[in-house]
Amino acid sequence: MSQVSNQRAIQLAEQQLGELAEEKRRLAAAEAEHADQQRAVAGELEEAWHHLVSVLVPSLEAAALDGAAGVLHLPGVRSVEVEARARAEKQRLEAQVAGVEADPRFAQRDVKRAELDLRLRELEDYAQPLRDGVRELEAEPVFTELVESGYGTPGYAVRWYMASYYRHWKYGDQVVDKQASRRGVVDFPALRRAYLEERDTLAGMEQSLDVLRQERGSLEALVRAREDALAGLANQPQRTLAHARERVRAHLSALEAADQAALLSHHPAYSVAVKRVQGVAAKQSHLEDIHQEWVVKPREQVQQVVQKTQRELSKLRRPKNAGRRWDPGEVSQRFRSRQPQFDKRHRRYQDTRARILAFNNYDRYEPLGHLLWWDLMTDGRVDGDFIPEVRHHHAHNPGWRDHFHHDRAVAALAGDDGHSGDVLTDAS
Amino acid sequence: MLTESQGCQVLQRVFAERGYHVQADVPFREGGVSFDADGWDPVARVGFEYLTSEAGDREDLDAAEMAELDARMGRGELFFFIMDGGLVSTAEDLAWAAHHFLDEVARRRGAP
Numbered sequence: 015m016s017q018v019s020n021q022r023a024i025q026l027a028e029q030q031l032g033e034l035a036e037e038k039r040r041l042a043a044a045e046a047e048h049a050d051q052q053r054a055v056a057g058e059l060e061e062a063w064h065h066l067v068s069v070l071v072p073s074l075e076a077a078a079l080d081g082a083a084g085v086l087h088l089p090g091v092r093s094v095e096v097e098a099r100a101r102a103e104k105q106r107l108e109a110q111v112a113g114v115e116a117d118p119r120f121a122q123r124d125v126k127r128a129e130l131d132l133r134l135r136e137l138e139d140y141a142q143p144l145r146d147g148v149r150e151l152e153a154e155p156v157f158t159e160l161v162e163s164g165y166g167t168p169g170y171a172v173r174w175y176m177a178s179y180y181r182h183w184k185y186g187d188q189v190v191d192k193q194a195s196r197r198g199v200v201d202f203p204a205l206r207r208a209y210l211e212e213r214d215t216l217a218g219m220e221q222s223l224d225v226l227r228q229e230r231g232s233l234e235a236l237v238r239a240r241e242d243a244l245a246g247l248a249n250q251p252q253r254t255l256a257h258a259r260e261r262v263r264a265h266l267s268a269l270e271a272a273d274q275a276a277l278l279s280h281h282p283a284y285s286v287a288v289k290r291v292q293g294v295a296a297k298q299s300h301l302e303d304i305h306q307e308w309v310v311k312p313r314e315q316v317q318q319v320v321q322k323t324q325r326e327l328s329k330l331r332r333p334k335n336a337g338r339r340w341d342p343g344e345v346s347q348r349f350r351s352r353q354p355q356f357d358k359r360h361r362r363y364q365d366t367r368a369r370i371l372a373f374n375n376y377d378r379y380e381p382l383g384h385l386l387w388w389d390l391m392t393d394g395r396v397d398g399d400f401i402p403e404v405r406h407h408h409a410h411n412p413g414w415r416d417h418f419h420h421d422r423a424v425a426a427l428a429g430d431d432g433h434s435g436d437v438l439t440d441a442s
Numbered sequence: 443m444l445t446e447s448q449g450c451q452v453l454q455r456v457f458a459e460r461g462y463h464v465q466a467d468v469p470f471r472e473g474g475v476s477f478d479a480d481g482w483d484p485v486a487r488v489g490f491e492y493l494t495s496e497a498g499d500r501e502d503l504d505a506a507e508m509a510e511l512d513a514r515m516g517r518g519e520l521f522f523f524i525m526d527g528g529l530v531s532t533a534e535d536l537a538w539a540a541h542h543f544l545d546e547v548a549r550r551r552g553a554p
Contacts, residue, residue, distance in 0.1 A: 174546055175515055177525045180539030 017339035018346075020330055026349035027327040034320045037356045041313045044363065048305045051371070055301060059294045066266070066287040067259035074255050082258075085284070086277060088265050091258050100254045107243045107250070114240040119233055130230045137223055144216040151193060151209050156185035161209065166202035275381030286377050293376035296387035300370050303401045308363035323349070366396050384414050443531050446492045450480050452533045453490045453523065456540040462486055473514075475507045479522070488547060490523040490540075521547045 070082045076093035083092040114120050151157055164170040165182045172179045186202045194200055197208045246253070266274055271292050278284035326348070329335065373391040386407050388398045394415065398404035408414055444452070450466070457464045468482040468489070482489035493503065503511070514520055523543045525536075 173512060173524075175522060175524055175543060177523065177536070177539050180542050181535065183542070184535065184538060 016342070018342045020335050020338045020340065023340050023345050023349070024327065024330050026345060027323055027330060030323050030349045030351070031320065031327070033351060033353055033356075034316055034323065037316050037352075038313065038320070040356075040360060041309055041316065044305075044309045044360075045313070048301070048309065051301060051367075052298065055294065055298045059291070059298060062287070062291045062294045063263055066284075066291050067262045069283050069287045070262055071255065071259050074251060074258070079258065082262060085281070086262060086265055088262065090261050090265075096254060096258055099257075100250065103254075104247065104250060107246045110243040111240055111247070114236055114243070117236060120236055120240065123233060123237060126233055127230070130226055130233070134223065134226050134230065137219060137226065141216060141219040141223060144212050144219065147197075148209070148213050148216055151189070151205075154185075154189045154193065156181065157189055160186055160189070160202070161206060166206050272381060279381065289376040289379050289381075292381075293373070293379060293387060297370055297373065297391065300388055300391060300398075300401070301367065303398075304363060304366050304370070307400045308359055308366075312359065319352075362396070366392060369393065369396075384411050389414065444533060444536060446480075448533065449492055449525060449536055450490075452536045453481055453492075453525075453540055456537050457481060457483070457488070457490070457544070460541070460544045462488055462544075464489065472520075473510060475503075475510050477503050477507070487520040488544075489521075490525065492525040518550055521550075 070085070071091065072078050074093075074096065076097075079091055079093040079096050083089055083095075089095065119126060160166070160182055163172060163178075163182060165172075165186055172182060190200075190202050190205055194202075194205045197205060199205050199208055266277075266288075269277070274288050274292070275285070278288045370391045375390075378390055379385070379387060386404060388396075388401065388404045392398065399408065454464055454466070462483040463485065464481040464483045466481060468479045468484070470477055470479045470482060470489075477491070479489045480492045491503065511520075511522060515522070521543075523540060
């Protein structure tokens with residue numbers, strides 16, 4: 015076999031880099047798509063939970079609460095407990111309303127508000143011109159330094175041979191020319207005195223304004239506290255129900271899936287609802303599993319190959335290799351196209367993902383049965399041994415395929431394969 | 443803001459315009475005062491010193507040396523225009539200040 019020229023080897027390496035770049039783009043797109051999808055599935059999971067807790071606690075009727083407490087072994091949602099908490103909450107809110115209404119500031123709130131607004135406006139009318147004047151002087155070059163150094167006072171200590179002495183002199187004259195006459199003064203000492211007086215007066219006014227604003231704010235806070243308490247009383251039944259449902263969710267969330275099922279399996283509506291929660295959670299988890307296996311890991315591998323190929327390409331491009339010839343077997347092995355593998359993996363990812371997403375017959379799952387959510391969702395056609403839970407289950411249940419075929423036959427008789435459409439083209 | 447080098451150029455020019463023969467970087471060693479003056483006319487005994495951290499000069503004149511210079515300037519024995527660094531933003535401002543300093547020197551020496 016004839017040897018491969020260095021130029022040809024460079025072409026093959028460049029081709030491979032092009033392929034790898036395209037694959038990186040495809041994996042990055044899959045990454046973005048996955049993030050969107052997981053958000054959607056998280057929303058679906060929230061809905062499933064809402065449905066489950068609504069089925070378990072449909073209302074605040076004593077029978078509904080006591081029924082849920084009995085089924086879940088959760089005394090915290092017994093009607094007597096819930097009603098006691100609701101009563102305590104009602105008393106607290108009523109006391110809050112009464113407390114505000116007994117406050118003289120609340121009784122006088124409209125008068126007080128108008129009075130405070132008027133005083134604020136009046137004080138602002140005095141303060142604003144002072145604020146403008148003080149800011150204007152402080153914006154003059156070197157003015158603050160002149161004041162701080164005591165320029166124009168007996169305490170001024172800068173010596174006549176220092177440059178800053180002349181600087182103060184120059185800018186002192188400038189600010190007097192510009193600002194003194196409008197304040198009715200003629201020199202820097204008088205301008206300085208006028209500025210300090212304005213600044214001190216303004217500081218006092220700002221303090222008074224702060225006090226008025228705080229008073230105004232606390233009056234509004236008082237009014238808001240009463241409004242919030244009244245709103246709390248008005249929607250108390252909804253909040254009590256939501257709280258009871260939150261307790262139920264917290265209780266169930268802390269249990270293993272099998273324990274959840276054991277508690278709820280005797281009642282068809284509960285059973286269906288909890289399977290939906292578990293199924294959507296499994297969907298979320300398996301979407302993450304396949305994403306890690308077929309997107310995240312490959313991205314790292316592709317990046318490693320890119321770096322290796324770039325290193326080799328730079329070696330091939332060295333002048334000393336220009337005339338070299340290479341072993342064809344070695345070159346074709348090293349720079350072979352990986353496109354078929356990439357395409358196969360991508361197809362497998364997309365097909366499996368579509369099948370998991372399309373799965374919606376959560377009721378087919380048997381909590382204590384031999385099939386996993388993975389088996390049901392992928393229709394038993396995708397090897398999920400890269401998922402530890404699946405590998406372990408299949409290793410300890412060698413007959414799982416028989417159970418699967420039985421389950422599929424039953425589903426076929428029922429006219430339902432558990433998916434919304436036949437999306438799996440080739441997952442082998 | 444002027445750099446020390448730019449400031450020294452401005453002062454060299456102004457002092458020369460006013461008839462002084464200022465030498466650059468002159469070792470000044472008199473009494474208890476010892477530093478390298480940025481500009482010094484040894485005959486007229488008038489000079490300038492640029493105090494900036496740029497050349498590390500701040501350590502050259504300590505408080506005792508400044509007090510001695512102040513006393514000797516008070517007696518009219520010599521005059522140094524002291525640039526208390528970083529405060530002059532333009533060459534024009536610096537030239538204005540230097541001219542006024544030299545006016546004051548002349549006044550103290552009893553010039554008409």
